[in-house]
Amino acid sequence: xxxxxRERARIExxxxxxxxxxxxxxxxxxxxxxxxxxxxxxxxxRRLERERGGDPRGAxxxxxxxxxxxxxxxxxxxxxxxxxxxxxxRFASEIVGNFDDRVYKLSTTVVPTGLSVLLTAMSxxxxxxxxxxxxxxxxxxxxxxxxxHVRKLLDKGTLVVVPTHSSHLDSIVLGYAVxxxxxxxxxxxxxxxxxxxxxxxxxxNNLGAYRVDRKKTAGLYKDVxxxxxxxxxxxxxxxxxxxGGTRSRSGAVEQKLKRGLLGTAVRAYVGNLQSRxxxxxxxxxPCTISYKLGLEAETLIDDYLKEVGKNRYIIExxxxxxxxxxxxxxxxxxxxxxxxxxxxxRPLDVVGNYVDEEGRSLDPRGRVVDAASYVSDGGAPVHDxxxxxxxxxxxxxxxxxxFLRDNLAMSTHVVGYALLDMIQRENPDMDLYRLLRTGGRxxxxxxxxxxxxxxxxxxxxxxxxxxxxMSDELARDPKAIVDDALRAFASYHTHPAAVRRGDRVxxxxxxxxxxxxxxxxxxxxxxxxxxAEGATAEPAGARA
Amino acid sequence: xxxDECIGVIGAGNWGTTLAKVLxxxxxxxxxxxxxxxxxxxxxxxxxxxxxxxxxxxGPSVEATSDLERICKSTSLLIAVVPSHTMRETARELGNHVxxxxxxxxxxxxxxxxxxxxxSEVLREETCVRKIxxxxxxxxxxxxxxxxPAGTLVASRYDEVFERAxxxxxxxxxxxxxxxDVIGAEIGGGFKNIIALAAGVAAGLxxxxxxxxxxxxxxxxxxxxxxxxxxxxxxTFGGMAGMGDLIATCxxxxxxxxxxxARLARGEKLEDIQRDMAMxxxxxxxxxxxxxxxxxxxLDLPIVRAVHNLxxxxxxxxxxxxxxxxxxxxxxxxxxxx
Numbered sequence: 115x116x117x118x119x120r121e122r123a124r125i126e127x128x129x130x131x132x133x134x135x136x137x138x139x140x141x142x143x144x145x146x147x148x149x150x151x152x153x154x155x156x157x158x159x160r161r162l163e164r165e166r167g168g169d170p171r172g173a174x175x176x177x178x179x180x181x182x183x184x185x186x187x188x189x190x191x192x193x194x195x196x197x198x199x200x201x202x203x204r205f206a207s208e209i210v211g212n213f214d215d216r217v218y219k220l221s222t223t224v225v226p227t228g229l230s231v232l233l234t235a236m237s238x239x240x241x242x243x244x245x246x247x248x249x250x251x252x253x254x255x256x257x258x259x260x261x262x263h264v265r266k267l268l269d270k271g272t273l274v275v276v277p278t279h280s281s282h283l284d285s286i287v288l289g290y291a292v293x294x295x296x297x298x299x300x301x302x303x304x305x306x307x308x309x310x311x312x313x314x315x316x317x318x319n320n321l322g323a324y325r326v327d328r329k330k331t332a333g334l335y336k337d338v339x340x341x342x343x344x345x346x347x348x349x350x351x352x353x354x355x356x357x358g359g360t361r362s363r364s365g366a367v368e369q370k371l372k373r374g375l376l377g378t379a380v381r382a383y384v385g386n387l388q389s390r391x392x393x394x395x396x397x398x399x400p401c402t403i404s405y406k407l408g409l410e411a412e413t414l415i416d417d418y419l420k421e422v423g424k425n426r427y428i429i430e431x432x433x434x435x436x437x438x439x440x441x442x443x444x445x446x447x448x449x450x451x452x453x454x455x456x457x458x459x460r461p462l463d464v465v466g467n468y469v470d471e472e473g474r475s476l477d478p479r480g481r482v483v484d485a486a487s488y489v490s491d492g493g494a495p496v497h498d499x500x501x502x503x504x505x506x507x508x509x510x511x512x513x514x515x516x517f518l519r520d521n522l523a524m525s526t527h528v529v530g531y532a533l534l535d536m537i538q539r540e541n542p543d544m545d546l547y548r549l550l551r552t553g554g555r556x557x558x559x560x561x562x563x564x565x566x567x568x569x570x571x572x573x574x575x576x577x578x579x580x581x582x583x584m585s586d587e588l589a590r591d592p593k594a595i596v597d598d599a600l601r602a603f604a605s606y607h608t609h610p611a612a613v614r615r616g617d618r619v620x621x622x623x624x625x626x627x628x629x630x631x632x633x634x635x636x637x638x639x640x641x642x643x644x645x646a647e648g649a650t651a652e653p654a655g656a657r658a
Numbered sequence: 659x660x661x662d663e664c665i666g667v668i669g670a671g672n673w674g675t676t677l678a679k680v681l682x683x684x685x686x687x688x689x690x691x692x693x694x695x696x697x698x699x700x701x702x703x704x705x706x707x708x709x710x711x712x713x714x715x716x717g718p719s720v721e722a723t724s725d726l727e728r729i730c731k732s733t734s735l736l737i738a739v740v741p742s743h744t745m746r747e748t749a750r751e752l753g754n755h756v757x758x759x760x761x762x763x764x765x766x767x768x769x770x771x772x773x774x775x776x777x778s779e780v781l782r783e784e785t786c787v788r789k790i791x792x793x794x795x796x797x798x799x800x801x802x803x804x805x806x807p808a809g810t811l812v813a814s815r816y817d818e819v820f821e822r823a824x825x826x827x828x829x830x831x832x833x834x835x836x837x838x839d840v841i842g843a844e845i846g847g848g849f850k851n852i853i854a855l856a857a858g859v860a861a862g863l864x865x866x867x868x869x870x871x872x873x874x875x876x877x878x879x880x881x882x883x884x885x886x887x888x889x890x891x892x893x894t895f896g897g898m899a900g901m902g903d904l905i906a907t908c909x910x911x912x913x914x915x916x917x918x919x920a921r922l923a924r925g926e927k928l929e930d931i932q933r934d935m936a937m938x939x940x941x942x943x944x945x946x947x948x949x950x951x952x953x954x955x956x957l958d959l960p961i962v963r964a965v966h967n968l969x970x971x972x973x974x975x976x977x978x979x980x981x982x983x984x985x986x987x988x989x990x991x992x993x994x995x996x
Contacts, residue, residue, distance in 0.1 A: 465758070465788055477786035479753055488758030488788065500817045501789075507815070508788060 115210070115301060115324075119349050124210050127342040128202035131334065136195065147194035150334065151186060154201055155179055157332035165329065178204065198334075205338040209303075209324050257291050259458035259520060263471055264399055267461055268297060270473035271395030272350050274379050275300055276513055277456075278367055278402045278521070279356040281409045285323070288354065288403065291456045301346050302354035303339065303375070340378050347382035347396060348389075357513060363418035365408065365629035367521045369514045369636060376513075377506040380464040380489065384502075387486055387495035395473055395485065400459040400513045404522035404585075407606045408629065415629035419550070453524070457583065459516035464488075465505045466512030518636050519581035523588060526611075528575070529599035530630030531639065532567040533559065533612055533621055550624045558618040565592040570643055571634070578637040663687055665826050666729035666736040668748060670697060670722060673765055674739030675711040676799040677827070682717025683805070684829050689729045690722045698722035714803040730755035735763075735822050737793070738781070742768030742848075742940065745777050749784035756785050763812060763823045765793040767847040768940040769947040776844045776888075791819035792840055793827075794847035794899035796906030798913065805831045811898035813837035813844075835898055842894025845885040850904045851915045851941030852948060852965050853877030857908035858919020859968070859975060873961065874908055879991075880959045884948060887955050915941035922968060923975055945969055960985050 115123060139146035162169075162176055169175070182197050189197065267273065277288060285302060292300055303326040324346075326339060347353055355375045358368035379396050386394035408414065460468050463485045467475040475485040488505065489495050538546070541554035569592040575582060587598050600619070603610040603626070611626035612619050621627060663686075667678045670692035681688040692698050701707055701722035705715045723729065729736070730752065740748045745766055756762075762785070766777045775783070778790045791814030802808050812823040812834055820836045828834040837843055853873060860869045881904070882895040894900055907913045911920075918939045921931045928942070949966035952959045964982050967973040 467786065475786075477753060478783050479750065481753065481786070483786040484757055486758075490759050493759075498818070504815045505788065 115346065115349075115351060119351075120210050123342055123345045123349065124203070124206040126345045127209075127338050128199065128206040130345075131337045131341050132195070132198045132202050134337075135198070135334075142191075144189075144191045144194060147191060147198065148186070148189070151182065151194060151197050151201070154332040154334045155183060155186075157335075158330070161329050161331065202334060202338050205330075205335050206342060208327070209339055209342050254453050255287055255290060255294075256453065256455045257295060257458070258455065259401075260399075260460050261295060261458055263461060264397075264458050265295065265297065266471050267397045267399075267469065267473055268352075269393075271393050271397050272347055272382075273297075273300075273352040273461075274347065274396055274398045275352070275354045276357045276376070276398060276400050277354070278362070278404075278517055279358045279360065280362045280365070280403065280405060280414075282361070283409055283454075284356070284361075284403050285354070287454055288401070288456065298352060300354040301351040302356075303343065336374065340374055343375055344378040344382045344385065347378060348385050348391075350393075357510065361410065361414060363414045364635075365411070365415060365418075365632035366635040367402070367517045367633065369517070371510040371514060373503070373506045373510060376510055377502065379509065380502045380505050381497070383464045383485075384489045384495050384497050387489065396464050397469055397473065398462040398464065398509060398513065400462070400516035400520070402457045402459070402517055402520045402522065404455045404457070404524060404633075406453045406524045406526050406602055411626055411629050412607065412609075412623075415625045419547070419625060419628075453585075455522045455524075455585065457520040457522060459520045462509065462512050462516075464509060466509040515580075519583075521582040521633065522585050523575055523582045523634060524585045525587050525595045525599035526602050526630045527633040528571050528588060529564070529568055529596055530611060530627045531634050532571045532631075533564055533619065534624065534627040534631050535571075535643075536563065536567050537621060537624070537627075546628075550628060553621060553624060558615075558620040561593070561596065561614060561617050561619050564619050565596050568592045568595050571639065574639050574643045575634065575637060578639075580637055582634070582637065664689060664733040664735075666691065666733045667739060668726070668729070668736055668752065669739035669766075670701065670707060670710065671739065671741070672710040672799045673797075674737075675701075675707040675716070676714075676797075676803050677737055677739060677765060677793075678720050679711070679714060679716050679803055680827055680829070680832055682720040684826065685717070685719055686826055688720040689732060690716075690720055691726055691729055692722055692724060695724050698724050711799065711803060726751055727755045730760065734760045735826065736760060737823075738762055738764040738766065738777075740766060742766050742770060742777060742943065745780050746770065746784060749781050753785040756787050758786055758788065760785075760787050761789040761791070761816075761819050761822055762787050763791040763793055763814070763819060767794065767844075767851060768944050769844075769848050769951075771943055771947050774947055774951050776841065778840050778844060789816045789819050790814065790840070791816070791823060792843045792847070793823065794843040794903065795835075796898065796902040798906055798910055800912055802832065807831050807833075809833035809835060809898055809902070811835050811837045811843055811902075813840045813842070813894075813899070815840065837894065837897070837899070839891045839894040841888055842885050842890030843899040845888055845890050846881060846895055846899035846903055848940065848944045849881040849884060849948060850877075850900075850907050851939070852945045852962055853881070853904055854907040854913050854915035855919040855922075855939075855941040855945065855965050855969075856961055858913075858916035858921075859923040859965075860919075861911070861916065862920035862923025863975065863979075870908065874904055877908075877961050878904055880961055883957055884952065884959060884962075887957055888951075914939040918942060928969055941965075942969055 135150055136143070136147070158175065158179055162172055165172065182201065185193065185197065264273065275288070277284060285304060289299065302323055304323040306325055306327045324342065343353060343355070357371040357376050359372035362368055379398055383394065383396045386396070463469050463475040465488050467477065467483060467485070469475055475483045477483050486495060536559050537549060537554050540556065541549055544554060572584070572588050572592070572595070575584065588595060590598070596619070600612060600614050603612060607623065607626060609623045611623045611630065612621050665681055665686050666689045667674050667681070668691045670678070670690050674690065678688050678690040690701065692701070697707065701716065706712070707716070736752070738745070738748070738752070745764070762781055764777045764781060769776055770780055778792060781787065781790050791812055793810055793812050795810030797808055797810050808831065810832070812820045814820055815838060824834045824836070856873050856877065857870055860873055878895060878901060881900060882892050885895060886892055907915065910916060914935060918931055918941065922928065932939070932942070945962060945965045946969070948959065948962050952962060960982055964978045968975065968978055
């Protein structure tokens with residue numbers, strides 16, 4: 115964000131949030147104001163206690179809140195409002211990032227080379243020459259889908275790119291893709307841990323990230339964060355949100371999306387219409403990032419299985435915090451074993467309609483609709499919190515649908531699914547968790563059975579109306595698909611998901627099989643597979 | 659013009675005309691859409707719809723028209739009341755004239771055959787409108803037209819839909835309650851017609867109130883099981899659109915579905931009954947849709963199965979009754995643990 119905008123966004127975000135709170139208060143105003151200050155103090159103090167010593171700003175924050183606390187006792191309504199302003203501004207100052215267009219340009223040119231040098235230094239024998247590396251990186255990050263469509267919309271409004279999220283590399287890979295596409299950089303909120311990580315801090319500070327501290331639980335903080343994103347959109351900064359909120363732990367494509375940040379799209383759109391901006395439209399671009407291998411796969415699926423439904427929102431000790439492992443993964447990316455494919459889906463408007471290349475909203479029958487009419491009352495644009503919440507739900511469903519449609523099925527996903535499904539069917543009396551732990555009756559299956567099963571899964575996926583897209587390698591014969599997946603598993607994971615010995619394939623890390631297979635959740639595979647057999651019953655043992 | 663000054667009612671059948679009458683009683687300017695010009699003329703000249711609501715006059719604020727575009731331009735509040743089998747076609751036509759500001763509340767009971775889609779889904783697929791709701795409740799048209807006290811439910815995810823429908827329809831003889839469970843309200847309104855058919859059969863056989871109560875309560879249980887499988891909230895079925903509608907429809911010999919059931923019990927053929935009736939008995943279509951859906955979802959709905967077999971399998975009434983009574987009875991709410 116440009117310096118003059120940064121200051122404007124900081125002040126605007128803080129002021130709007132406090133104004134809104136004040137406007138919603140019933141008299142006497144002091145009671146509500148004091149409750150809000152107290153609530154924020156409570157959440158911040160708890161946070162500071164939890165991370166005592168861990169946050170370099172902790173002492174400063176403690177002193178600040180201590181001063182607020184002292185003033186609170188005899189504060190008038192005016193004092194309370196001032197305190198709220200101070201707290202909100204403090205939050206906003208922290209959120210605002212260091213984005214600098216010149217640094218961005220430099221870094222997107224230099225970083226791929228720098229990365230290559232780094233990789234070469236790590237493993238010169240394996241990786242070959244510098245130029246082939248640079249070439250290799252762009253070869254292995256593939257961009258497909260509505261690329262031209264998205265480019266055309268750039269002149270017609272502001273973009274909100276909403277990708278699937280399965281790795282900390284996502285924002286970097288996407289930043290690189292956006293650069294290759296010739297699009298201006300995307301503004302996005304990145305967790306504080308990414309700013310601390312030695313590998314990513316450079317990108318985070320320079321590629322347009324603003325800071326999101328997920329340990330801050332105060333409602334006021336979350337409001338300021340959302341308002342900052344809204345203001346940024348109104349200032350025509352193309353934004354990137356991860357609507358899943360956090361990396362997918364199970365490996366599945368996100369279907370339950372967080373509405374908080376997504377809701378800023380409709381808010382900003384109304385704001386744009388009210389201030390009669392030249393190009394008020396916002397275009398939401400779902401985007402699926404598909405990895406053949408998951409950098410953090412082992413940690414994520416372990417976390418998922420440890421506490422299904424209660425998994426940690428923030429993980430700080432995963433593969434991503436270990437530079438050597440990141441480099442190992444990156445070197446895989448430029449060798450032949452791995453691949454990242456970014457698919458841009460058809461762009462949507464803020465209520466979930468498809469948008470044509472002219473930037474016009476289309477109804478389900480392809481008729482042009484005036485998008486402004488959705489937020490109008492008697493022709494004038496108005497905010498309506500309840501209505502907009504529902505619009506965001508509609509948008510969220512549309513994004514989830516596009517995620518499923520444009521998710522790319524790869525050999526690792528299909529073979530992961532097929533092998534685990536075979537094991538489950540061979541052990542119908544075992545629940546999934548026990549099966550994952552013990553492996554069931556036999557440690558292996560025959561390679562030819564696995565190939566047959568893989569063929570069935572590929573067939574069922576092709577029949578599914580909801581998607582996914584199929585990667586090129588899935589057009590090969592089933593044995594080649596199995597070999598491809600096993601080679602990929604062996605190339606990166608310390609304990610590969612499955613290994614071939616002779617004519618048999620041994621399932622060595624079933625958690626990983628679950629992780630990769632889960633990428634195919636949402637396509638009714640169980641039903642489609644049994645239908646192909648002419649059976650009517652669902653297969654035993656639902657997937658976690 | 660402020661937005662609530664005019665309301666469009668799409669469909670001038672029995673229920674559409676009745677709702678237009680309520681709006682007229684509330685002095686709301688109402689444009690009532692009928693496809694046929696001669697019907698529009700009759701309504702505008704005589705203030706009556708002699709075929710679908712004989713004996714009742716519409717207020718002076720009600721005007722009939724066959725011009726859908728004019729209605730959509732005059733108002734952003736539309737009440738769609740067309741039979742379920744013509745909803746898609748009408749909605750597609752509406753889609754040419756509406757925009758995102760429009761609100762559509764439908765009052766059509768039933769599910770689209772073949773696709774199993776609810777009417778709100780059909781409206782969503784055929785128009786750009788997002789603010790969609792449903793009116794459903796114990797509302798026998800003739801009683802409402804006679805201004806007898808009644809209540810109904812308007813369910814929508816959007817508060818504005820309820821608020822505007824409430825402002826238009828609520829009065830001293832018609833109470834309009836708010837709900838959010840659109841699926842439940844739509845299922846309740848459609849499904850009860852199947853049970854009404856069964857209740858009609860029981861009445862036609864001369865069976866008494868014990869039998870009727872048995873049918874109603876077990877019918878409500880089947881309705882809830884079916885609804886929950888479709889994504890509804892179980893509580894909805896204890897309200898206006900579930901229990902309420904079921905009681906009214908199954909108790910009243912005025913109900914078309916009840917009449918079909920009673921005549922079937924007397925040995926008449928479905929084709930002959932349908933030929934005699936000016937209006938559509940939604941239960942006949944709903945029984946097929948629900949039966950097919952239940953098979954697909956592997957739901958056990960004995961009353962639905964019996965009604966379906968009576969309508970389409972040409973099974974004998976006494977045999978079906980015997981079959982129903984021979985089903986083992988277990989814990990009352992066993993199948994409802996959701």
